[in-house]
Amino acid sequence: MPPARHTRGAQPTSMGLGHHFHQRLLNQMAALMNPQGLTTEIPSSNITHAESQASMDIDHTACHVDDALSYVYDDDDHITNAAAQPDLCPTNEPKADLGRRRLLPNKMANNLLPDEAIDQCEHSYEATDGKKQKAAMDSFDDMGIMALICRHDIPLFFANIDSPGEQQKYAIALIEHLFSLLPQEATVITLYDVGCVLSRSLSQYDILPSSVTSRLRFATMAMHAYGHEWACQLEFNPRMCIGLGLSDGEGTERLWSRFIKLIGIQRSSSCQRRLWLIDRQAGAIGLEMRVDLGDWIKQQLKRGVNGQGAAAQEVLNNCGIEAQDLQEQWADQKKSQLSIRAHAPARLKKELDVVLALQADLDASDRALQLTRTMVEKGSAAEETLDALESLERGHDRLMNKVEALYSSLNVHDRFPELQGVDLNFVRTLLMACDLKINIHKRAIGSFFEWDKLDRAVGGANQALGTKLHQQTCKSIAKRQPALMIAIRKFNSYCERLESIFDPSWGVPLPAPLPTKLADLRNDQTLMEDVWITPSVGDVPHWIKDTNVRDGIQGLLKQQRCREEQRRIGLEADNLCRWFGTELAALELALHSPANHTYIFPLQQQRDHILQLQTRWVTPLASAIRFNSSANMAVDLAITLSASAGPSQAVMYRLVPTSLMLADPSSEDNTDEHVMSAFEEVAEEAVLLDILPDNTASDDDDDEAMGQPEFRIIWELPEASAHLSIDSFMVPRPEDYIIAPALGTPPTRLRPAQDGFPHQVFDPRDQSLLAQPTAHLNDTCINGCAALLHSEILTSSHKQPCAILSTHDLPHIRYNASDDILWRNTSWTSFWERDIWILPIHRTSPVGHWVFCAIYISTKELHLFDSLAERQPWKTDVKDIMNLIARLSSIAHQRRGSDRIDLKGWVARPLTLNALQTNGYDCGLWVLATLAAVLRGAHRSGICEEDMIAFRHYIRTLVIRVPTA
Numbered sequence: 001m002p003p004a005r006h007t008r009g010a011q012p013t014s015m016g017l018g019h020h021f022h023q024r025l026l027n028q029m030a031a032l033m034n035p036q037g038l039t040t041e042i043p044s045s046n047i048t049h050a051e052s053q054a055s056m057d058i059d060h061t062a063c064h065v066d067d068a069l070s071y072v073y074d075d076d077d078h079i080t081n082a083a084a085q086p087d088l089c090p091t092n093e094p095k096a097d098l099g100r101r102r103l104l105p106n107k108m109a110n111n112l113l114p115d116e117a118i119d120q121c122e123h124s125y126e127a128t129d130g131k132k133q134k135a136a137m138d139s140f141d142d143m144g145i146m147a148l149i150c151r152h153d154i155p156l157f158f159a160n161i162d163s164p165g166e167q168q169k170y171a172i173a174l175i176e177h178l179f180s181l182l183p184q185e186a187t188v189i190t191l192y193d194v195g196c197v198l199s200r201s202l203s204q205y206d207i208l209p210s211s212v213t214s215r216l217r218f219a220t221m222a223m224h225a226y227g228h229e230w231a232c233q234l235e236f237n238p239r240m241c242i243g244l245g246l247s248d249g250e251g252t253e254r255l256w257s258r259f260i261k262l263i264g265i266q267r268s269s270s271c272q273r274r275l276w277l278i279d280r281q282a283g284a285i286g287l288e289m290r291v292d293l294g295d296w297i298k299q300q301l302k303r304g305v306n307g308q309g310a311a312a313q314e315v316l317n318n319c320g321i322e323a324q325d326l327q328e329q330w331a332d333q334k335k336s337q338l339s340i341r342a343h344a345p346a347r348l349k350k351e352l353d354v355v356l357a358l359q360a361d362l363d364a365s366d367r368a369l370q371l372t373r374t375m376v377e378k379g380s381a382a383e384e385t386l387d388a389l390e391s392l393e394r395g396h397d398r399l400m401n402k403v404e405a406l407y408s409s410l411n412v413h414d415r416f417p418e419l420q421g422v423d424l425n426f427v428r429t430l431l432m433a434c435d436l437k438i439n440i441h442k443r444a445i446g447s448f449f450e451w452d453k454l455d456r457a458v459g460g461a462n463q464a465l466g467t468k469l470h471q472q473t474c475k476s477i478a479k480r481q482p483a484l485m486i487a488i489r490k491f492n493s494y495c496e497r498l499e500s501i502f503d504p505s506w507g508v509p510l511p512a513p514l515p516t517k518l519a520d521l522r523n524d525q526t527l528m529e530d531v532w533i534t535p536s537v538g539d540v541p542h543w544i545k546d547t548n549v550r551d552g553i554q555g556l557l558k559q560q561r562c563r564e565e566q567r568r569i570g571l572e573a574d575n576l577c578r579w580f581g582t583e584l585a586a587l588e589l590a591l592h593s594p595a596n597h598t599y600i601f602p603l604q605q606q607r608d609h610i611l612q613l614q615t616r617w618v619t620p621l622a623s624a625i626r627f628n629s630s631a632n633m634a635v636d637l638a639i640t641l642s643a644s645a646g647p648s649q650a651v652m653y654r655l656v657p658t659s660l661m662l663a664d665p666s667s668e669d670n671t672d673e674h675v676m677s678a679f680e681e682v683a684e685e686a687v688l689l690d691i692l693p694d695n696t697a698s699d700d701d702d703d704e705a706m707g708q709p710e711f712r713i714i715w716e717l718p719e720a721s722a723h724l725s726i727d728s729f730m731v732p733r734p735e736d737y738i739i740a741p742a743l744g745t746p747p748t749r750l751r752p753a754q755d756g757f758p759h760q761v762f763d764p765r766d767q768s769l770l771a772q773p774t775a776h777l778n779d780t781c782i783n784g785c786a787a788l789l790h791s792e793i794l795t796s797s798h799k800q801p802c803a804i805l806s807t808h809d810l811p812h813i814r815y816n817a818s819d820d821i822l823w824r825n826t827s828w829t830s831f832w833e834r835d836i837w838i839l840p841i842h843r844t845s846p847v848g849h850w851v852f853c854a855i856y857i858s859t860k861e862l863h864l865f866d867s868l869a870e871r872q873p874w875k876t877d878v879k880d881i882m883n884l885i886a887r888l889s890s891i892a893h894q895r896r897g898s899d900r901i902d903l904k905g906w907v908a909r910p911l912t913l914n915a916l917q918t919n920g921y922d923c924g925l926w927v928l929a930t931l932a933a934v935l936r937g938a939h940r941s942g943i944c945e946e947d948m949i950a951f952r953h954y955i956r957t958l959v960i961r962v963p964t965a
Contacts (some may be wrong), residue, residue, distance in 0.1 A: 052150075052182065052186055052187065052188045052189070053150070053151040053188070053189050053190075053191070053244065053247050054148055054149065054150055054151070054156070054178065054188060054189075054190050054191070055148075055149055055151070055190065055191035055192065055221065055247075055249040055250075055251055055252055056146060056147065056148050056149075056171050056174060056175075056190060056191070056192045056252065057146070057147060057192070057193065057221075057252035057253065057256075113196065113200075113231060113232060113234075113235050113338065115200075117229040117230075117231035117232050118196050118197060118200050118229075118232060120229045120232075121194065121196050121197060121227070121228045121229055121232050122194070122197050143161040143162060143163065144161040145158050145159065145160060145161060145278065146158065146159040146161060146166075146170045146171065146174065147252055147255060148174040148175075148178060149251050149252055149255060151247045151251070152251075152289065152293060152296055153251030153252075153254055153255060153289060154285075154286050154289045154290065155255060155282045155285060155286055156178070157174055157177055157178065158278065158282065159173055159174055160275070166194075168198055168201060171192060171198060172198075172202075172207060172208065175188075175190060175208070175212070175216065176208060176212065179212050179215070179216075184211075185215075186215060187215045187216075187217070188215060188216055188217070189217045189218070189219055189241075189243065189244060190216065190217070190218055190219070191218075191219045191220065191221050191238060191244075191247065191248075191249030192218060192219075192220070192221070192249075193220065193221055194220070195218035195219055195220045195236055196218065196220060196228065196232045196235070196236045198218060199217075199218040199236075202216075218236065219236050219237070219238045219241050219244060219249065220232070220233070220236045220237060220238070220249070221238070221248065221249035221250055222237070222238050222239060222248035222249060222250060230337065230529050231337055231338055234334050234337060234338055235338070239557060239558070239561060240557055242560070242564075243564060244561065244564070245561055245562075245564040245565035245567075245568050245569075246300065246304045246305075246308070246561055246562065246564075246565040247565075255285070258281070258285055259278070259281060262277055262278070262281060265277065266278065291613065291616060292616070293572075293576060293616075293617065294576070294613075294616045294617035294618060294619055295616065297569050297572065297573055297576075297619045297621065298619055298620075300565060300569050301566075301569065301619070301620060301621075304562065304565055305562050305565050305566045305569070308558060308561075308562055309558075309559060309562035309563075309566075311558070312555045312556075312558035312559040312562060313555070313559060314555075315551055315552065315554065315555030315558075316552060316555045316556065316559065318548075318551070318875065319548040319549070319551050319552035319555065319875075320548065320872065320875075321548060321549060321552045323556060326549065326552045326553050326556045327556065329541070329542055329543045329549050329552075329553060330543070330553045330556065330557070332541060332543065333541070333543040333553070336541070337529070358403055362396070362399060362400055362403060365396060366396060366400075369389070369392060369393055369396060372389065373389060373393075376389060421506070422506045422508065423501060423503070423506075425501060426498060426501050426502070426503075426506070426508075429494055429497050429498055429501075430498060430508065430511075430531065432494060433491060433494040433495065433498065433511055433531050434531035436487060436490060436491045436494065437491055437511070437531050439487060440484070440487045440488060440491055440514065440527070441527060444484060444521060444527060485516065488514050488515075488516055488521075488816075489516065489816070489818070491511075491513075491514060492513040492514060492516075492815040492816050492817070493815065494511075495510065495511050495512070495513045495815050496513075496811050496812070496814075496815040496817075498510055498511065499811060499844055500779075500811075502844050504844065504847045504848065508532060509532045509544045509545065510844065511526075511531045511532070512526045513814060513815040513816055514526065514527060514816075515816065516816045532544075546872075547876045548872060548875055548876065569621065570621050573619050573621035573622040574621075574622065576617050576622060577617070577622045577626050577627060577630055578630075580610065580613060580614060580617065580627060580630055580631075581630030581631070581633060581634050582634075583610055584607065584610050584611070584630070584631055584634035585633075585634035585637045585638055587603060587606055587607040587610060588607065588634050588635050588637075588638030588639075589637075589638040589641055589642060590603050591603055591604065591607065591638070592638050592639065592642040593642060611631065614627035614628070614631065708903070709879075709882035709883065709885070709886055709903040709904075709906065710903065710904045710905060710906065711862070711878060711879075711882050711906035711907065711908060712906075712907060712908070713874060713875065713878060713907075713908045713909075714907060714908070714909050715871060715909075715910060715913070716909060716910075717909065717910065717911070717912075717913065718861065718863060718909045718911070718939065724911075724939050724940065725937070725938040725939045725940075726933075726938060726939070726940055726941075726942040727932070727933030727936055727938035727940065727941045727942050728938075728942055729932065729933070729936060729941070729942070729943075731943055731947045731950045731951045731954055732950065732954050733950060734949075734950055734953045739953075739956065739957060739960055745764045746764050746767045746768070747764075747964040747965065748761065748762065748763050748764065748964065748965045749761070749762040749767070749959065749960075749962040749963065749964055749965065750762075750962070750963065750964070750965040751784070751787070751788070751962045751963075754791065755787070755790060755791045755794060756801070756828060756829065756830065757787040757790070757791075757804075757828070758828060760783070760784040760787055760788075760962070761780070761784075761965070762780065762784055762959050762962060763780075766778065766780045766781055766784070766959075767956075767959060769781055770952060770955060770956040770959060771956060773949060773952065774919075774921045775921060776848060776921050776923075776924060777850070777924030777925065777928075779807045779808070779842065781924065782807050782840050782842075782850065782924055782927065782928065783806055783807055783840075784959070785928055785955050785958065785959070786804050786838075786840065786928065786931055787804070788955075788958040788959065788962075789928065789931065789932045789935060789955075789958070790802075790804055790935060792958060793932060793935045793936055794935075801834065802834055802836040802837065802838050802934065802935060803829040803830065803831035803834035803836070803837045803838065804829065804838045804931070805826060805829060805831070805837060805838065805839045805840075806825060806826075806840075807840045807841070807842055808825065809822070809825060809826060809839070809884065810839065810841055810877075810880055810881065810884060812825065813880050813883050813884045813887060814880055819887075819890075819891050819894075822887060822888065822891060823891050823895060826888060827895075831888060831892070832888075832889075832892035832896055832898040833898075834857075835856065835857050835858050836854060836855065836856055836857070836934065837854070837855035837857070837885075838852075838853075838854055838855075838931055838934055838935075839852070839853045839854075839855060839881065839884075840852055840927050840931065841853060841877060843873060843877075847920070849868070849923050850923040850924045850926070850927045851864070851865060851866045851867075851873075851877070851923070851927065852864075852865040852866075852926075852927045852930050852931060853865070853877070853881055854930075854934050854939070855881070855885065857901060860902070860905055860906045860907065861906070861907055861908075861909065862878060862881060862906065862907070862908035862909070863908075863909060863910075863911050863939060864877075864878070864908055864909065864910045864911060865910070865911040865912065865926070865927070865930045865940065866910070866912075867912075867915065867916045867917035867922070867923050867926035867927075868915050868917055868923070869910070869912055869913060869914055869915040869916070871910075874908070874910075878908045882903065882906065885901055885903065886901075886903055889901040889903075911930070911939060911940045912940065916944070916945060917945060918945060919945075922945070922948045925948050925951055925952055925955070926941075926948075928951075928955060929941040929943055929951060
């Protein structure tokens, strides 16, 4: 009988154990995928904890050369074609033909994800382009294979690819064939790179019967989730979807790495031989991975449920928010970000894009003109050269003015009526940040996909470094990486500018800065979120403004996935034990049957193999006692069913089993694990340092050498208040410092650089804030008055000077400013020579509020002062303060050769546990009073709220003494 030829196209081929054991393998895999008792049918919209999980992907390297030698391989025991009917299956139609199928409006109405988000995903992925060729059709007749695997990475079915791209018909054919072998009530979650797009196709067109789609749900693969829109991730990211546990869907990538050895061979083999090779390799992989299922469960428990679960619980403990509140915030976030309003196409008009591009070009030309003038002035340029340069500068200034007029003519407030009343400069910066983040998102995704290629080479895919593909990828990264880093730093500068001019009454959520490290950027969910360009209704949601809530939500989702994983692997461990007993009973029954006398030796080998599995399948969820009990019950059942009164004839041929001492997988050498973790940690950064120019390297190159800061916050007064020094300074009475009323607008006052401080400017607006008894102080008042207090106290008390940092230094850390910017803004304080650093801090949300931190380097203490005695915001502030200490220590070590500051064992304590302020405007004065107390050698000021009017008057007198400009 001639062998069954493999049919090209979307007919799936079940490859595995050969003709005789093939159907039993499918039953085993179906049982492993379906550990629960299936009883009810679940509607598609309500599928959460699906009984089965599978993932799909295409390998375009497994192609076949068109003119390779072709002959018939006569061994039908190893090539098995599925019993599908491709002629009747609508999934055999090309992707373009799917659009001719009947549209289902009722299904479209149930789609929670806006079409705009799915359209962006469709354009981002090559997998959605059915016409894009990843291999040359002229050279190959088979373009690759598509695999369907279970969540344990064991291959189930393959489909041969004979058309360009990743047409949807292959995925649909695999899904349809899978459902044909599962019970009628089984529900399945399928992970696919573009699961969102395929899900929409199935909901819009009558491709699969409702009996299948009602039991089918899609998710995307975890590794490539960043390629999808944030709205898409809310619905399809496996880390955010209920019921997926810790499944990542990337098992196909690991499967392809085990097929690499066949690429060269199968391309030049005959068509039938190629399929036979793939079938044999898949069968060997399936058997090997079935033996390793016990180890797989142990690893999932150790690294997944226990390891990630403990990390998630630590995040929840640190955030200090109840799980119920976090769940409500997560539901509110999903509702807001899945709304059509939130995900409508960006309303930046073409005119605005042109203006912004023109503005960028003019900024570049301005820098070029400034550089040219500097070079010209250094030399002896002719008069004509200077005249020409001045003419160019005048023309450039006129162009800048015209651009400003053109921008104003766009009537941004008319096009964005909800931004009416918001400062025009703020709106302009916000729109530029919105446009820039879209650009960053596209660049970052491209960079991530390139890094994935390197990860495949570094991460153990048997692909040697230094290959042509690896070199091309490195060159591509080297070319694109500087532009991405520049764009991120530009975006962070926009965020910093927005914060400096932000007014909480506008109700516009501020965008969060982006990390400047690739590893951090890949895991930062804010990269996927658009910049909000409309005010929020009511108060700004906590999931936007509160980083503790955002971190808590991530910890909650991770904890939920860990609990789901624990429940699922518990069922899978029970299923392994049940399958072990059933399979062993069948073998024992066969051995006791005289009719199987001819097959006694292979049956005994199979039985011994199954018995050895119990040593590998013993887990904390299925003990050795259970497996021994199942083995004994299997023998008893076989004896009962065979109705044997005595020893069967099979006993005479029983082989003596060989005892094997199998090492406990938990105690195996973890050398490979450490090697892999080292690659995972340094692959991106190490290669980046090798291929990028010096001026594009990260400013945080030596962070790992310093280590991560370690600190804890203790909500007790320093040293139990035993050594808490209270400043005894008495505020002068207003009568002692009479200020003559100013006639008209007060003049601008200019304090020259002195006592180590740069010059200070107090304009009329700043002076009016000090004159008004209920006015909030701004950053100029805080920084300038801190310099005045420093000089005043230094001349009278002769205390050791402290390093007074600016209110802008901590935002520089939050927005990932470069080392040059940090050094330029802090070097005048000589902080590396000071034991005490003073840091005023401004909080923008929910309303403007000033707080204070005194940093004691020698004792590793942070003294925190908040006149309102709030605790929650300090968790984020202290983390930023420790990063500030680390960055400044590193910079001083590089540029001044000072010793590095030890970042381990720091303790943060409050200076007060009770609120000292009852109004909403004196917080800046409290900060200045505490700052003055530290300068005098105390820890906290001794004045009370009744003294604030006199203290404001005292500060104003210090400003009045400053000479006018």
